Amino acid sequence: MFTYYFRLGLRSLRRNTVLTGLMIAAIAVGIGACMTALTVFRAMSGDPIPQKSHQLYAPQIDNWGPDKHTGGAPDRLEPQLSYTDVLGLMKAHAAKRQTGMYASLQSLRPADARQKPSKVFVRAAFTDFFPMFDVPFKYGGPWSASDDAARAAVVVLTRDMNDKLFGGANSVGKTIRLDNEPYTVSGVLDDWRLLPRFYDLAIRPFGDGDAIFMPFTRAIDKHMANTGSTQCNGDIETGWEGRLKSDCIWLQFWVELPTAMDVRAYRAFLNNYAAEQQNLGRFHWPPHTQLRDVTQWLQYRNIVPSEVRILILVSCGFLLVCLMNAMGLMLAKIMGRAGDIGVRRALGASRRAIFAQCLIETGVVGLAGGLFGLLLTALGLWAARSLLTKEFVALAHLDWADTGIAVLLAVGATVLAGLYPTWRAAHVQPAWQLKAQ
């Protein structure tokens, strides 16, 4: 029966091609607009590390005092930590894994002296960084904890960087020159992309990022300047040592806490740490600390631009208009065929049969609209990528989930919009229609 109705549906759609075309076009345009915005939103608000987003935490400590956060977050905490506090937390080693980190823009000397030097983002971190964030390696591995302690001149390259410098060959043990100093390659990453790069949201969270990693201790030793954001408050002494001693906040800090018990313990530890600083006379206020996992952190930092939300709103309104449009046209189409339906009813078709037939017909329209809508979504994403920067549209691509959502949304919405016209069709009075003929 279904295939018969399906064929009937197709036949009826062919009968009035202009009206059918308008309906399909309206649904396709609406789905295209709505799905473009939704795909961008999904890409930007997605979980960058689903297997661990509830095990990785960013601690926050108020090291400025409650009345020094003017213009900041309402919770009177800052997103970064000072060097003093990172050092304290690293020493305490209270989590399974932990790393302080920052980014520095360094110049890379090519092996071929005729080539010009280029700039690279270097991330200074501790060796825990790699297992914590499930970073995949292609060759070699992370540097060791003793390299951290010894401030060793070792680096880990991303796959792209290794392709650029060594043509993709195994470069473990080879040397690169960063800012005129030699560094030994200890490992090369495999493809690794975090969207957004949650661990440091100050630097283009959706753009290209860290190309080289090196021990934090080495970067500090070499006075490598911070490229991200630095905020200072209170007295500072001049020079690099002054910066390290100061309460300027410029470092990110992440810990891995596998169980709920670890989380509770770490919360208590953070509070104790702040209380201890108060006792030592460094803080003149009661402990004010916070611990947020990746999901909470992304929400807290509010990284999806409000423009994306506005576009979602606009495009959903647009889809609504398109659907009401299709509904009006369907109504016109079905009522135009009242005579047909009257004859079928007179020949013994039940209301249910008419209802089913019309519903399948609208389903076919929705399916066609959804498929064309997918094409328009691809087109829309292409347009969005060329019109906007990466910070707006991330690397939004249509995946299978998006495709499924688009088709389901199209068919579901169209059938819903078609319910009333269909109901009207099922209530056509056969006698009246036959008389009028």
Added chain:
Amino acid sequence: MEFRPIISAMRRNKIGAILIAVQMAITLAIMCNALFIIEQRVALSQRPTGADEANVLFIRNQWVGNPPDASARLQGDLAALRALPGVQDAFATNSVPMSGGGSTEGLNLHEDQKDATALAALYFGDEHAIAAFGLKLVAGRNFNSGDVVDKVGYTDLKSPTGIIVTRVLADKLFPGGNAVGQSVYGVARSGRTPIIGIVDRLQVPWVSAGGWGSKFNDSSMIEPFNFVSVFPFYYVVHTQPGQLNTVLQSAPKKLFDISRARVIEKTETMTAARAEAYKDDKGLVVILSVVCAALLAVTAFGIVGLTSYWVAQRRRQIGIRRALGATRNAIVQYFQTENLLIAGAGAAVGVALAVSLNLWMVNAFAMQRLNTSYALIGAIVVLLLGQAAVLWPALKAASIPPALATRAA
């Protein structure tokens, strides 16, 4: 025109009429909010920087390593750039307008103030800064070479001998208008600093909508420092009129001739920097315009479709009216009035919807309040759209021959 027959006819086609009215209402609500956002973003992207944008280019330079003679290299580069054919002047600075990166400092009027009186973007520069940007000095004096000293990175906290501020910053600090000669305190350093000059305008580096700089857009100051740093910094080059593209090629070439131990990340004109800085705003404008156009088109086609159907449905009645003496004009007018009633209802709901949508966005995204003229313009557009869309089906209806009344049934 008789409204009664139209209304009673509409009551028999309730759903169709409601569908059109609601479509028009949503179209109106989205359209006038979108137009409002478009207008704001266009205005945002046209804000002046204060520089002579048509003739200025930026070179972003970073030394390789941390050369001990960085200060001498900086002066060597600047001398070479100033001597280059086609160049009016040049200077080196930590940041430039529209770059999105830089430094902010809170300024106080008293030494132990809790909340800063004003936030200001920080630019470093020597006595050539004003000429190289093409700024206008409106009060006080420019730096002289005696004022300018080296600043070794951001961790070097020496205080400047005096600062030049923008007019907006001067007025914020000293509303009395006597800023030159007065002193301010920096939050991050000790000692007071006199204001020695005022420039008409110099925009902060952060220009994104609602971003860091949005609250103090024209509040900047120049400190008399040569920025000797491991950080990337900018050479700002002011060219003679018509020489911009020549210098765009010759300047980086000259710098590489002097030394290759540097990275020049980019060399770009201020025009290019502006296009890059406002790319997202322009993109949003384009996207919203396309969505508005598509909305209007979809709504128009919907009206054409449904009205055509009504015409087809009422062919016999129209024939009878024509046979009874109604003119073609009367038929066209009938459909136009019908549409006007529907669109009027839609527009009324739409204006209310537009205002509440805007109020919600004001809350959720800190948007500005919608100017009511946008809602009125939107209402007029929607009414005109309805009239235009209904014309074709109405003319078709008017062409139904009166003889039809005698023929069928």
